[in-house]
Amino acid sequence: MADTANPHASGQPTRRDFLTLTAVATGVVGAGAAVWPFIDSLNPAKDTLALSTTDVDLAPIQPGQRVTVIWRGKPVFIDHRTPEEIEKARQVDVNALPDPEPDEARVQKPEWLVVVGVCTHLGCIPLGQKTGDARGEFGGWFCPCHGSVYDTSGRIRQGPAPANLTVPQYTFTSDTTIRIG
Amino acid sequence: MAAPVAQNRLVRWIDHRLPVFTFLDHELHQYPTPRNLSYWWNFGSLAGIMLVIMIFSGIFLAMHYTPHKDLAFDSVERIMRDVNFGWLMRYIHMNGASFFFIATYIHIFRGLYYGSYKEPRELLWMLGVVILILMMATAFMGYVLPWGQMSYWGATVITNLFSAIPWIGEDIVTLLWGGFTVDNPTLNRFFSLHYLLPFVIVGVVVLHLVALHQHGSNNPLGIDRKGPQDSIPFHPYYTIKDMYGLAVFLLVYAAMVFYAPNFLGDPANYEPANPLVTPPHIVPEWYFLPFYAILRAIPNKLLGVVAMFGAILILFALPWLDRSRVRSARFRPVYKWFFWLLVIDCVVLTWVGANPPEGKFILIGRIATFWYFFHFLILVPLIGVLERPLPLPTSISAAVLGKGGPKLAGAGAPMEKP
Amino acid sequence: MKRLLVAAALALGVAQPVLAAGEATPPPRQEWSFNGIFGTYDRAELQRGFQVYQDVCSGCHGLYHLAYRHLTDLGFSEEEVKAIAAQKQVPTINDEGETVERPAIPADKFVRPFPNEKAARAANNGAYPPDLSLITKARADGPDYVAALLTGYEEPPADFKLQEGMQYNKYFPGHQIAMPPPLTEGAVTYADGTPATVPQMAHDVAAFLHWAAEPNLEERHQIGLKVMLFLLAATVIFYAAKRRIWADVH
Numbered sequence: 001m002a003d004t005a006n007p008h009a010s011g012q013p014t015r016r017d018f019l020t021l022t023a024v025a026t027g028v029v030g031a032g033a034a035v036w037p038f039i040d041s042l043n044p045a046k047d048t049l050a051l052s053t054t055d056v057d058l059a060p061i062q063p064g065q066r067v068t069v070i071w072r073g074k075p076v077f078i079d080h081r082t083p084e085e086i087e088k089a090r091q092v093d094v095n096a097l098p099d100p101e102p103d104e105a106r107v108q109k110p111e112w113l114v115v116v117g118v119c120t121h122l123g124c125i126p127l128g129q130k131t132g133d134a135r136g137e138f139g140g141w142f143c144p145c146h147g148s149v150y151d152t153s154g155r156i157r158q159g160p161a162p163a164n165l166t167v168p169q170y171t172f173t174s175d176t177t178i179r180i181g
Numbered sequence: 182m183a184a185p186v187a188q189n190r191l192v193r194w195i196d197h198r199l200p201v202f203t204f205l206d207h208e209l210h211q212y213p214t215p216r217n218l219s220y221w222w223n224f225g226s227l228a229g230i231m232l233v234i235m236i237f238s239g240i241f242l243a244m245h246y247t248p249h250k251d252l253a254f255d256s257v258e259r260i261m262r263d264v265n266f267g268w269l270m271r272y273i274h275m276n277g278a279s280f281f282f283i284a285t286y287i288h289i290f291r292g293l294y295y296g297s298y299k300e301p302r303e304l305l306w307m308l309g310v311v312i313l314i315l316m317m318a319t320a321f322m323g324y325v326l327p328w329g330q331m332s333y334w335g336a337t338v339i340t341n342l343f344s345a346i347p348w349i350g351e352d353i354v355t356l357l358w359g360g361f362t363v364d365n366p367t368l369n370r371f372f373s374l375h376y377l378l379p380f381v382i383v384g385v386v387v388l389h390l391v392a393l394h395q396h397g398s399n400n401p402l403g404i405d406r407k408g409p410q411d412s413i414p415f416h417p418y419y420t421i422k423d424m425y426g427l428a429v430f431l432l433v434y435a436a437m438v439f440y441a442p443n444f445l446g447d448p449a450n451y452e453p454a455n456p457l458v459t460p461p462h463i464v465p466e467w468y469f470l471p472f473y474a475i476l477r478a479i480p481n482k483l484l485g486v487v488a489m490f491g492a493i494l495i496l497f498a499l500p501w502l503d504r505s506r507v508r509s510a511r512f513r514p515v516y517k518w519f520f521w522l523l524v525i526d527c528v529v530l531t532w533v534g535a536n537p538p539e540g541k542f543i544l545i546g547r548i549a550t551f552w553y554f555f556h557f558l559i560l561v562p563l564i565g566v567l568e569r570p571l572p573l574p575t576s577i578s579a580a581v582l583g584k585g586g587p588k589l590a591g592a593g594a595p596m597e598k599p
Numbered sequence: 600m601k602r603l604l605v606a607a608a609l610a611l612g613v614a615q616p617v618l619a620a621g622e623a624t625p626p627p628r629q630e631w632s633f634n635g636i637f638g639t640y641d642r643a644e645l646q647r648g649f650q651v652y653q654d655v656c657s658g659c660h661g662l663y664h665l666a667y668r669h670l671t672d673l674g675f676s677e678e679e680v681k682a683i684a685a686q687k688q689v690p691t692i693n694d695e696g697e698t699v700e701r702p703a704i705p706a707d708k709f710v711r712p713f714p715n716e717k718a719a720r721a722a723n724n725g726a727y728p729p730d731l732s733l734i735t736k737a738r739a740d741g742p743d744y745v746a747a748l749l750t751g752y753e754e755p756p757a758d759f760k761l762q763e764g765m766q767y768n769k770y771f772p773g774h775q776i777a778m779p780p781p782l783t784e785g786a787v788t789y790a791d792g793t794p795a796t797v798p799q800m801a802h803d804v805a806a807f808l809h810w811a812a813e814p815n816l817e818e819r820h821q822i823g824l825k826v827m828l829f830l831l832a833a834t835v836i837f838y839a840a841k842r843r844i845w846a847d848v849h
Contacts, residue, residue: 019836019839019843019844020417020840022836022840023424023837023840026833026836030833037270038237038241038270041264041265041266041270042241043265045259045264046263046265046668047263050666261815262669262815268815272819417844421840424837425837428830428837436823438823439824442819448739449737451733452737461772
């Protein structure tokens, strides 16, 4: 819509240019502002956001037991770790890991590991939640899609995944309940 | 004539291979337009912009809508309450339909007054009637989607019109419904077609514009342009004039969307569809009321349906019904009055259509329906032959600039051929 | 295909509207804080109205399109909303696959008073208490109508034949309504000390129901004002530019 070479310009070109520019700017600003609500409508709606936290009661989970809860449509692995598993996770030389992170930084209470159960490679759900599942050689989780292996802290140890299983934001709302999100 | 489009090398490279810039320059920039178009000529582009607004808002609404009879109403309410700016998108779309029809109806009446349907613009006019029919079909099916009481019963009544067709009517209606009543299959196919038809409209609008640009716009004088002094380039003159008109039009539209979003709607459509209870008054949206009044004016099912569709289809024949060679009603002292009578007649039909068919409304509706067809079938051809038009100005520039001397053409001089 | 013919007859306008008899009295206009370009909801009034709904209406009428979380708009804190929701039980499926009940959470929709329409009719002498979440938009002059209806009960005129179990209400179409007068003086005790007269409660609950039907009204008014001002400015600018550009044509 640039109107620089208008052959009909005559008289006072400055005023016309200024007015034309203002008019064009007004149109552009108006169109831009009008488009925003439509773009924003693609963001999560209020009912979706209302379900963005999940409360979990930890009391029934026995040591050594793993449960899966749904948070924002994704599985979250909750592992009530045994002392051996904690020990195993903490004996590792952190610097030798593909994604170095000490176990202490990944848990709030050592016996409770909470991670998003989505492989950081390409989004598959790793095995290891059910008792019969392959857990891989590090006793954590094993992703059957491309063979990523995670340890008892949910850290990547082998395979193509680039990063450890994500620790979601969560808080202990009491000794035995957590709120994820 | 065609000046180099731009100095930019990339633009020239593209234009050499795909002449979009030359095309735009010709059709939007240099496109010679009569210098005397009035504000009535704004409504074509306004209708085009409304089409864009409707498609844009509709696509976003479709991302949140569920076309299922058990979920449609709730999904619309979810849009209204939980989707970010969902209420705004829906009110824009809902009221947009009305404003699309307002712009289109004014555009049509402008064409009727200034004889824009006459030679050589017959096909331009007929393509416009096709757009109107497609718009009506689209609007009707869109109104069904929220699956409220008026959606459901409107769909029932309108689809039942086809049962008036002899022999095969019942089968056609069953085919339209995909069942034995308006039901989930009906809703699904209406959603599909409601999404499709606007793009068909876009296609016909392109043809409408191609036909328009073949001979250019008609103008308030209805006489042909005789030379460069009668024309101005479309840009910047009509782009800025259209922008100004758009801003005013949007002011009214926004006032409705933000301060009276349900004024044109029917409260019954905020009740979920109930196939067992018919609302006491089934009334279509206002833009269908004149046709609804015609339908009800005729106490015979088949003839009523024929008259209703005939009221639109008659417009196809208008270029040949009108025998007058003078386009603009400004120079048609008799036709001018009957034009305004037709406008009043359509307003009366709208009013009758909004009221229950009882008492005085039956008689008024019948008179108004008679007049509508009498106007197009009898008056228009007769006036065209009998009327003595006023003398036409010699040229647009002469008339507009007022320095063309006395009007030379004699009374009733036939319009020259280009 | 008798039904077809009936529908077609409707289309042709042969069938007269059945309810033409007994035209309802138009509801008197009331003052509403949400009317007009700058209209907003009065939070105290909405909370009172919600209390009336909870204590009086919710036994029979649902608010299907509302979730408890929406109540934060009324000025309730999240904790208060949680407590309101927890008063109700919703069905869920436990790990053994059995249907059990759990307390409702803010993300839940308002619990319906009856599981389905048939249950509602069975409990109400065959009448169906309509859902109220859109009632003010589903009736002409909705808030006025709701407030008028709640206060419009009176003795039927001498020549009026009232059916068994029905009430006379001058604002109801046909004047016969199955709902007994729901409001009585002091039916609720307002936390803010407002005297709970019948007109007061009717006005409060009608305002609350209008919020329930149109929760985005305030946002709509605010954005609308900005849009109108912008368009006014645009109109002036485009008009000036148009005048300037056309100066050499006229």
